[in-house]
Amino acid sequence: xxxxxxxxxSGEPVPLRSVPDLSIGEFRTAILSAVNSTRSLxxxxxxxxxxxxxRLIAVxxxxxxxxxxxxxxxxxxxxxxxxxxxxxxxxxxxxxxxxWQVHPDGHPWLKPIRFHAPYRTGNSSSPAPVAGVTDFFAxxxxxxxxxxxxxxxxxxxxxxxFRFQCHGEDVxxxxxxxxxxxxxxxxxxxxxxxxxxxHLMETLCGDTSIGHATAxxxxxxxxxxxxxxxxxxxxxxxxxxxxxxxxxxGDLGALAxxxxxxxxxxxxxxxxxxxxxxxxxLCGSRFGRxxxxxxxxxxxxxxxxxxxxxxxxxxxxxxVEDALGLLWDAPSVQARFEHTGTITRETxxxxxxxxxxxxxxxxxxxIRQDFPSGIFRFAQIPISxxxxxxxxxxxxxxxxxxxxxxxxxxxxxxxxxxxxILSPAGTLPADHLVVSFVxxxxxxxxxxxxxxxxxxFAHYKIVDPSFHNWMGLAMAMRNQQVSDxxxxxxxxxxxxxxxxx
Numbered sequence: 221x222x223x224x225x226x227x228x229x230s231g232e233p234v235p236l237r238s239v240p241d242l243s244i245g246e247f248r249t250a251i252l253s254a255v256n257s258t259r260s261l262x263x264x265x266x267x268x269x270x271x272x273x274x275r276l277i278a279v280x281x282x283x284x285x286x287x288x289x290x291x292x293x294x295x296x297x298x299x300x301x302x303x304x305x306x307x308x309x310x311x312x313x314x315x316x317x318x319x320w321q322v323h324p325d326g327h328p329w330l331k332p333i334r335f336h337a338p339y340r341t342g343n344s345s346s347p348a349p350v351a352g353v354t355d356f357f358a359x360x361x362x363x364x365x366x367x368x369x370x371x372x373x374x375x376x377x378x379x380x381x382f383r384f385q386c387h388g389e390d391v392x393x394x395x396x397x398x399x400x401x402x403x404x405x406x407x408x409x410x411x412x413x414x415x416x417x418x419h420l421m422e423t424l425c426g427d428t429s430i431g432h433a434t435a436x437x438x439x440x441x442x443x444x445x446x447x448x449x450x451x452x453x454x455x456x457x458x459x460x461x462x463x464x465x466x467x468x469x470g471d472l473g474a475l476a477x478x479x480x481x482x483x484x485x486x487x488x489x490x491x492x493x494x495x496x497x498x499x500x501x502l503c504g505s506r507f508g509r510x511x512x513x514x515x516x517x518x519x520x521x522x523x524x525x526x527x528x529x530x531x532x533x534x535x536x537x538x539x540v541e542d543a544l545g546l547l548w549d550a551p552s553v554q555a556r557f558e559h560t561g562t563i564t565r566e567t568x569x570x571x572x573x574x575x576x577x578x579x580x581x582x583x584x585x586x587i588r589q590d591f592p593s594g595i596f597r598f599a600q601i602p603i604s605x606x607x608x609x610x611x612x613x614x615x616x617x618x619x620x621x622x623x624x625x626x627x628x629x630x631x632x633x634x635x636x637x638x639x640x641i642l643s644p645a646g647t648l649p650a651d652h653l654v655v656s657f658v659x660x661x662x663x664x665x666x667x668x669x670x671x672x673x674x675x676x677f678a679h680y681k682i683v684d685p686s687f688h689n690w691m692g693l694a695m696a697m698r699n700q701q702v703s704d705x706x707x708x709x710x711x712x713x714x715x716x717x718x719x720x721x
Contacts, residue, residue, distance in 0.1 A: 227287040230591040230657045231442045236670070239277070239653060240291045244300070247276065247293035252305050254280045254289055260572045260585075262288075262655070262666045264302075264312035266320040267679040269294050274320045274340070277681075279655055279668060283590040288655055298323040308572035311687060317349050331355065334399035334720055339407070357395050359385040364392070367702055371400050378716035384702055394697040394705075396690050398719050405721040409680040413440060413514075413648075422509045425684055425718030430456075430463040430499075431660030432682070433512035435667040438593055439656035440514055443669060444646025448594070451639040452516030454632050457595035459499060459508050459517075461625040464661040466495035468618040468625075469540050471713050475615050476547055478707045479556040487543035494536040498529055516642040526633050533633075537626045544619055557612035561696035561708035564609060573692045575663015575685050576621065577712055579605040580613035587659035601628045614711040648675040660685060662715065684718035 228234050242250065255261050262281040269275035273294045280289040293299075301324030302309035311333060313324040318332040319339045331351035358366070364387050371379035379400035385393040405424045409417060421436040422429040434456055441448060448456075473488025496506040503511035503519045510518050521529070547553055563573070568581040578585045586603045588596045604620035606613040648671050656667040663685030672678035693712045697705060 226289070227282075227285070228290055228655070229287055230281075230655055231438060231593055232654065233443050233649065234290060234653045236651045236653055242291055242293045244293050244295055247278070247291060248300060248302060250289070250291055251278055251280065251302060251309075254282075255306050255308060255572075257569045258282065258284045260574075261306065261308040261312070262657075262664070263668055263681055263683050264309055264316070265668070265679075265681045266316045266322060267670070268340070272296065274316075274322050276316065277653075277668070277670075279666070281591070281657075283585060286591055290653065290655070295322055297321075298325050300325050301327040303327050307570045308688075310571075311691065314349070329357065331397075332399065334402040336399070336402050336404070356383045356397070357385070357393060359392055361387070363387055369705070371397075380716050382705070384697070384705075386702055389701045389703065391697045391700050391702050391705075394694045396694055398690070398716060400720065401717055402720045403717075406680055406682060410677050412677045412680070418513065419509075422507075422512075424682065424721055425686075425715050426507060427467055427715070428463065428660045428662065428665070428684070428718065429505075430459045430508040430512060431658050431665050432667075432684075433508070434460060434594070435656045435658040435665045437512055437514045438658070439654050439667050439669045440645065440648060442654045442656065443648045443652055443671065446515050446643055446646045448516050448643055449639040449641065450595075450637040451520075452641045452643075453594040454636060455502070455517045455519075455521070455641065456512060457599070458629050458632050459502060459511055460658070460660075461601075461629050462495055462499045462502075463508060464625050465536075465622055465629075466492050466499070467661045467713075468622050469495060471710065472544060472547065472615060472618055474710050474713070475557075475611070475707065476553065478710050479553055481547065481550055481553050484543050484547040484550075484553075487546075488540065491536055491540045491543060494532065494539070498532060498536070501525065501529060501532075513642065514645045516640070518642070520641045521636070526636060530630060530633050533626065533629060537622075540622060544622075547615075548619075554612065556707065557615055558608075558610060560611040560704055561614075561700060561711060562608065562610040563692055563696050567695055568609065568692070571691050571695070572688050574688045575660070576614060576617045577689055577692055578663065579603070580617045581609040582607040585664075587657045587664050591657040593657070595632070599628070599632065601625065611707055611711040650675045662686060662713070662718075663689065682721060684715060684721075686714040686716075686719045689714055690719065 259282045263279040266274040277292045314333050321338045330349045367384040369382040371381040381397040383395045421433045469488050470492035473485045477485035499508045500506045565581045601624050650673050653670045658665040666683040668681040670679040696708050
């Protein structure tokens with residue numbers, strides 16, 4: 221942790237007056253000295269500070285001490301950028317420039333990431349971002365050409381634009397342009413929490429409804445001092461791992477389909493539905509909507525339902541083992557997976573990549589271990605990792621996690637504690653901040669809630685794991701064949717709407 225900075229913890233309410241308010245020079249020095257292989261920039265964002273200033277707030281997470289540094293500074297129209305010395309700040313600083321019209325001087329590619337109107341208006345003297353929606357990084361040279369994909373794709377898929385700089389079939393650079401379905405979720409949360417807040421959380425990234433709802437509920441429970449029962453914590457953990465099981469299985473089937481291996485693709489597509497149906501048995505929704513609620517969970521289980529779920533889970537785990545046995549035993553599949561879309565450990569650390577993509581590079585980074593909350597404070601899932609950083613590693617990592625998540629769910633069902641499932645929510649304190657972490661199936665989910673003088677949300681920041689990882693996909697495509705893009709893309713399977721919010 222940077223010298224002189226206070227240490228906080230995930231889920232610990234912090235009075236705003238306790239957050240160090242530094243000069244911009246001190247702020248930069250603190251971040252640059254803190255971020256390294258074991259300390260990551262979990263969040264960096266702006267919020268209004270009056271007098272035509274913007275308050276920048278940074279959250280640095282230390283996976284060794286399981287602690288956080290939260291620091292802030294006030295800036296006017298510009299400040300010296302962090303990105304050149306701390307690549308993890310790249311995407312965050314582009315977001316700050318777009319939202320608040322604050323120019324990070326020296327940023328190498330200051331282009332909006334969502335292309336929406338700035339939150340701060342009437343600041344005509346503030347420099348605009350240097351690149352717009354139609355501006356793309358370009359290379360020049362004999363036989364260098366561009367390949368453009370999207371934003372409208374062939375099939376039912378969310379919009380995103382990919383611009384490849386190529387020499388023949390070889391990709392020199394990939395630029396990813398998103399923001400086509402920006403919904404303004406963070407802005408809609410200001411003034412809450414209210415009746416709509418939990419529904420916004422469940423739908424801001426539909427395939428991670430459990431993960432984001434859990435992060436939100438843990439944030440306001442921490443602020444309000446709400447004690448969640450052991451039974452509710454177990455049900456939350458089970459739901460989170462069922463979400464992981466369904467999505468990892470679906471991804472492995474899609475990867476099989478991308479290399480034309482149809483047996484595993486067909487089997488995994490069906491088995492993914494079986495895992496989703498287990499969540500539906502819990503709460504009536506295949507995506508877990510309605511299950512996670514402030515104070516606990518909205519649905520309980522009885523012994524007959526647990527027995528039914530255990531039986532169906534065992535069958536689904538056996539089916540996925542058989543289907544993936546076909547995948548791993550096929551030399552043609554391994555030939556396409558191995559040495560494709562490789563990211564080095566050094567690149568992964570520099571970019572702050574999270575989740576399975578990081579663990580596939582040999583980095584033991586997992587919120588369930590580093591910043592455990594809920595049931596994960598008492599029941600650990602062994603951390604899976606691989607070392608090669610390629611498509612094979614990201615696929616194999618998913619299989620390892622399927623086995624361990626499956627074992628965890630079965631153990632929790634077998635030892636379900638008694639008790640209530642819902643506790644009354646407490647009142648949120650005024651002028652406080654809390655950071656909530658959850659390890660979603662894509663990786664680190666970070667929610668930062670800040671209350672005003674009335675105990676309402678003055679600001680709410682959400683960092684979906686995709687926000688950290690899109691640049692990782694761009695790096696994975698360097699020196700690859702352009703035809704490898706579908707396979708590399710699916711090996712990350714990042715969220716458009718989770719990024720666009």
